[in-house]
Each structure stands twice: as structure tokens, then as C-alpha cells.
Amino acid sequence: MAWKKFPYSDPSYVYTASSLKKTWARLHAGDDESFPQDVALIDAWIAFHSGDFEKAMKLGLALGLVGYPVANKATCIHANYLEKSEKKKFSLYEEVVTRCEEQQAERPKEASAYYWHAFALGRAAQGISIIEALSQGIGGKVKKSLDMTIKLAPKHADAYIALGVYHAEIIDKVGALIGGLTYGANKNEGITMFKKALALNPDSAIARIEYANGLIMFEGKKKMEDAIALYQEAASFEAKDAMERLDVQKAIDELNDD
Numbered sequence: 001m002a003w004k005k006f007p008y009s010d011p012s013y014v015y016t017a018s019s020l021k022k023t024w025a026r027l028h029a030g031d032d033e034s035f036p037q038d039v040a041l042i043d044a045w046i047a048f049h050s051g052d053f054e055k056a057m058k059l060g061l062a063l064g065l066v067g068y069p070v071a072n073k074a075t076c077i078h079a080n081y082l083e084k085s086e087k088k089k090f091s092l093y094e095e096v097v098t099r100c101e102e103q104q105a106e107r108p109k110e111a112s113a114y115y116w117h118a119f120a121l122g123r124a125a126q127g128i129s130i131i132e133a134l135s136q137g138i139g140g141k142v143k144k145s146l147d148m149t150i151k152l153a154p155k156h157a158d159a160y161i162a163l164g165v166y167h168a169e170i171i172d173k174v175g176a177l178i179g180g181l182t183y184g185a186n187k188n189e190g191i192t193m194f195k196k197a198l199a200l201n202p203d204s205a206i207a208r209i210e211y212a213n214g215l216i217m218f219e220g221k222k223k224m225e226d227a228i229a230l231y232q233e234a235a236s237f238e239a240k241d242a243m244e245r246l247d248v249q250k251a252i253d254e255l256n257d258d
Contacts, residue, residue, distance in 0.1 A: 014050045015046050049243070051245075076093070094120070097120045118159075121141055134170070158201075160197035164194040209247065
């Protein structure tokens with residue numbers, strides 16, 4: 001079955017190899033990917049940034065391990081934002097987990113192998129309760145992969161966001177005491193992770209969205225005004241590609257729901 005199409009197509013998201021290279025640093029401040037030299041890989045990234053996630057996935061997989069970063073990113077963004085079927089969504093995440101484990105074995109110094117492993121594991125775990133996920137050791141696996149991501153790519157802003165989310169979700173579900181003693185979760189550490197992400201990628205809408213969510217999980221309604229302000233900032237951003245557009249729309253929808 002074909003993947004659902006990106007619903008906010010925009011000519012400004014369609015890059016050429018030349019324009020993509022010029023904008024690469026801005027577009028990839030989150031994942032710290034290097035600009036590819038392979039023409040076919042550039043084409044896969046062009047497809048990704050335009051919102052043709054299925055094409056990006058297929059082009060990436062056709063290239064083998066070197067194409068896994070774009071294939072896995074395309075799969076995760078599609079699953080997270082556009083896939084409506086829970087069964088299909090979790091199946092896609094499982095595919096990414098499997099590919100990432102292969103990538104880790106064959107190309108152990110690639111940060112994306114660990115980041116998308118953590119992302120997909122964490123999202124797949126949302127299909128069960130967080131208590132069950134923690135009891136299965138999924139939280140520890142996510143944290144280990146995120147720590148490895150940052151070890152390999154210290155400027156990987158998205159990994160810092162994910163670590164902030166890790167601390168926030170655990171404290172929200174099991175409390176600060178158990179979360180700290182059992183899983184190493186800490187409110188101040190979580191907030192530090194969100195701030196680090198924003199320092200590395202100040203144009204990130206998703207960093208603001210997740211920081212806002214984290215503040216609510218850490219401190220409840222007393223941080224609601226701060227959270228809304230972060231959502232408003234995220235909603236006002238000018239997206240530079242399809243993924244950013246989906247992030248901005250997430251903020252807009254959240255504000256409208258409130």
C-alpha cells in the first residue's frame with residue numbers, strides 16, 4: 001500500500017543538488033548529517049526534503065547501508081506524522097529498528113544508526129504502557145542509543161531533544177523519586193538537554209514543542225504559560241522543508257486544540 005502523501009506541498013521545499021548543498025547546514029542542524037557526495041543519495045535527500053518520504057525511503061534502501069540514514073529518517077517521519085494505521089505505524093518502526101541494528105553492526109561509527117534506533121524504539125513502545133516498556137528494558141535501550149549518538153555526534157541537536165523527552169516521560173509516569181533511583185531520570189538534566197538542543201539548533205520548531213511538553217510533564221500547570229509561549233514560537237516559524245512544515249503544523253494544531 002502506498003504511503004499517504006505529504007499534504008502541504010510547496011515549491012520552496014523542492015531543492016536541486018546545488019540549492020540543497022547551500023541550505024544543508026540549516027536543514028540538518030538537527031541530525032548533524034554530512035552533505036552526501038553520491039548523486040543518488042543526494043536525490044534521496046531531495047525527495048525527503050520535498051515531502052516524498054516513500055520515494056526517499058525507496059531510493060535510500062536501493063543504495064544499501066549508505067542509504068539507511070535517509071531511508072530511516074523518511075520512514076520515521078512518515079510514520080510519526082502521516083501514517084494513521086497504528087498497526088502499520090508500529091510495523092514501520094520495527095523495520096527501522098532492524099535496519100539500525102544492522103547498520104550498527106556494519107557501520108558502528110554512524111550516529112544515525114543509534115539515533116533512529118532510539119527514535120523508533122521509543123515510538124514503538126508507545127503502543128504499550130510506559131511501565132511495561134520500562135519493565136522490558138526499552139527505556140534503557142533508548143537511553144543507551146541516544147548516549148552513543150551524542151558520543152559520535154556531539155552536535156546532534158535532535159538527540160538532546162530525545163534525551164530531554166526521556167527524562168520527562170519517565171518522571172511523568174513513575175515520579176521523580178523512582179524515576180531518578182531506577183532510571184536515572186532527573187528534571188534539571190532534562191531541561192538542560194532541551195536547552196542544549198535549542199542552542200545547537202535555534203531554528204527548531206520541534207525542540208520548542210518537546211520542551212513545552214517536557215515542562216508540563218516536569219512541573220504541571222504552573223508551567224503552562226511557558227509551554228504555550230514555546231508552542232507559539234514554534235507555530236510562527238517559516239518551514240524550510242516538509243519535515244519542518246509538519247513540525248510547525250503540530251504546534252499550530254496544539255494551539256488550536258487549546
